[in-house]
Amino acid sequence: MRYSAFSLLAQTLAGHKGWKPAWRDAAPKPEYDVLVIGGGGHGLATAYYLASQHGISNVAVIEKGYIGSGNVGRNTTIIRSNYLLPGNTPFYEHAMKLWEGLEQDINYNAMVSQRGVLNLYHSDAQRDAYARRGNAMRLAGVDAELLDREQVRAMVPFFNYETGRFPIQGGLLQRRGGSVRHDAVAWGYARAADRRGVDIVQNCEVTGLAIENGRVTGVETSRGPIKAKKIALAVAGNSSRLTAMAGMRLPIESHVLQAFVSEGVKPLIDNVVTYGAGHFYVSQSDKGGLVFGGDIDGYNSYAQRGNLPVIEDVMESAMALWPGVGRLRVLRHWGGIMDMSMDGSPIIDHTPIDGLYLNAGWCYGGFKATPASGWCFAHLIARDEPHPVATAFRLDRFATGRVIDEKGVGAQPNLH
Ligand SMILES: Cc1cc2nc3c(=O)[nH]c(=O)nc-3n(C[C@H](O)[C@H](O)[C@H](O)COP(=O)(O)OP(=O)(O)OC[C@H]3O[C@@H](n4cnc5c(N)ncnc54)[C@H](O)[C@@H]3O)c2cc1C
Secondary structure: OOOOHHHHHHHHHHHOOOOOOOOOOOOOOOOOEEEOOOOOOOHHHHHHHHHHHHHOOOEEEEEEOOOOOHHHHOOOEEOOOOOOOOOOOHHHHHHHHHHHHHHHOOOOOOEEEEOOEEEEEEOOOHHHHHHHHHHHHHOOOOOOOEHHHHHHHHHHOOOOOOOOOOOOEEEEOOOEEOOOOOOHHHHHHHHHHHHHEEEEOOOOOOOEEEEEEOEEEEEEEOOOOOOEEEEEEOOHHHHHHHHHOOOOOOOOEEEEEEEEEEEOOOOOOOOOEEEOOOEEEEEEEOOOOOEEEEEEEEEEEOOOOOOHHHHHHHHHHHHHHHHHHOOOEEEEEEEEEEEEEEOOOEEEOOOEEEEEEEEHHHHHHHOOOOOHHHHHHHHHHOOOOOOOOOOOOOOOHHHHHOOOOOOOOOOOOOHO
């Protein structure tokens, strides 16, 4: 069924009794051409683009929980392409262009909202760094505007401009950045992949990888063995666990990232804003809640819940930037497992094991990458060569030294 104003009208007249499930709850077949492990945004997008761009539809997505139960349904929905380094900029801009046409492509309302992402600066040095970043973006064809304090004040008048510990001097704005309803991305890709013949297999945990003579031949799962010619790992925070099944260690640490939503209030803030003096960012959801977050928890963990020190830290940053926010109540908070790479940039590459491909290292910025990640991973799997905008995301860069250290903090994942 194609979603349209006409189908909505027809269903309304029929009492909404004819809607079909958005995707089939498939049982695993004994064998596939490609198995994508992980039914998050990246896995589902990969399966969709394998079918739509490369004509490979004998594909299954194997998900241990339900679709959207991982980070794709836990993130704070921010999309942007305001990167500085050449390895990153073309990739994230490719993602932004795919976001701009996504809803038509997959015939699903993902609520793509280009409301602008504003990064605040609080010192001359930070302003100069943002000017450099903005210039690099513009040279690469990405939109960027450097704003002074009064221009920022006109957009968000209620922040603490002068009397805070870190007075706001201005901001770097990417107007095409914004937010996208995260779980709609998972549902939309799942539906679009299913329509092209991909099996979405939920509640099926991969427990082992079958490897013969240096080549992967299938997986062991909680629902029995499945064979495949190619296996693509897109399990985000669980990447190290999956590659350990193949005897591989990754340059990745898993950490928890927490997020928060306040009670609903009238429209207050119509952009995404990041606080440049601490790790804090905020936007407002369509239901009215302020959605905000901050830093990762400092210790390694596979738990999907965080700890009190980071909660305190996030609230302190919120109060420093926006004192009025202290009058709101926090409604919910949650955590997700981040696959923090050593240089803060992702990996889209084949592994030393034939037929085994890896998509990982997204840190806390993988949601915005979802369409390009799926696009480039599908390209790699189908053609066995990296997509031109993802050539820098190689696994061996940590051995060769060609790291993409966007933040310039070295091999310290808890600082990326
Ligand atoms: C609180 C929070 C805020 C964030 N905010 C942003 C943001 O604003 N912008 C942004 O760009 N990014 C953000 N991120 C990061 C982003 O969500 C992730 O980088 C991205 O979602 C990871 O890719 P994914 O969607 O494929 O991951 P996931 O949705 O986690 O998918 C991986 C899937 O693999 C499955 N899996 C794991 N092990 C197995 C197994 N053995 N067998 C089968 N399946 C398995 C998991 O169940 C999971 O569903 C945030 C993350 C969090 C937690």
